Amino acid sequence: MVDFLLEKGFTQLSVLDISSGALQRAKHRIGVRSDEVCWIESDVLAFNPSEGYKLWHDRAAFHFLTDPQEVHRYVQLATKAILPGGYLLIATFSKKGPLRCSGIDITQYDERELSLLFETDFELVRSSYIDHTTPFGTMQNFLFCIFMKKIAA
Ligand SMILES: C[S@@+](CC[C@H](N)C(=O)[O-])C[C@H]1O[C@@H](n2cnc3c(N)ncnc32)[C@H](O)[C@@H]1O
CATH class of the missing domain: 3.40.50.150 (Vaccinia Virus protein VP39)
Incomplete structure (x- = not known):
């Protein structure tokens, strides 16, 4: 999903997952453009959005x-x-x-x-x-x- 959104030109993207492994795999897959995404490692129930x-x-x-x-x-x-x-x-x-x-x-x-x-x-x-x-x-x-x-x- 995030790969697709980046490709389509969307900005201000965040990805949240409880699993650091899942986030690492996604970052690795996306490569250099992963710097454009805000990666949040958290249980969604503990997430306290600031925006x-x-x-x-x-x-x-x-x-x-x-x-x-x-x-x-x-x-x-x-x-x-x-x-x-x-x-x-x-x-x-x-x-x-x-x-x-x-x-x-x-x-x-x-x-x-x-x-x-x-x-x-x-x-x-x-x-x-x-x-x-x-x-x-x-x-x-x-x-x-x-x-x-x-x-x-
Ligand atoms: C079936 S996978 C789906 C992954 C991705 N959304 C997709 O569509 O391919 C479910 C994901 O939810 C994450 N997850 C499960 N419980 C969670 C929670 N309480 N907070 C954040 N992430 C959670 C898991 O680590 C896993 O990466």
């Missing part, structure tokens, strides 16, 4: 939160971090997807459940279900939802 974001993109990280209190904390964090009129794109395993990822339990969602979590401050713009073929040749059904942060009256 507002126009787009927050989460593919297959949110669904690792299985405790309702953690989910609530994430919703609060995304609400604080995303600018009014900005977008939140979340991709999770759907109800037809796997129950675990990398051996770790996940939470499956459908469009209604995901929308309910964010409905106070976000409007659903679009959603779709997509069959993703993994590098190992297996199929995972994903739900993608794009929300817009409401602009306060």
Whole structure:
């Protein structure tokens, strides 16, 4: 994703992951242009954003939160971090997807459940279900939802 955004000319990009290994691999893949990205090694729940974001993109990280209190904390964090009129794109395993990822339990969602979590401050713009073929040749059904942060009256 970040490679693509750099290629398309987007700036002020940040990548957050709890895994230093994941960040190192992505930096290595991107090469010299990795200096243009802000790399944040953190549990997303411990992240304390100091700036507002126009787009927050989460593919297959949110669904690792299985405790309702953690989910609530994430919703609060995304609400604080995303600018009014900005977008939140979340991709999770759907109800037809796997129950675990990398051996770790996940939470499956459908469009209604995901929308309910964010409905106070976000409007659903679009959603779709997509069959993703993994590098190992297996199929995972994903739900993608794009929300817009409401602009306060
Ligand atoms: C299935 S991978 C998806 C990676 C990437 N978003 C993509 O689409 O290719 C899930 C990633 O979420 C990260 N992750 C899981 N729980 C996290 C958390 N609480 N905070 C930050 N990152 C987390 C993992 O380290 C892993 O890199």
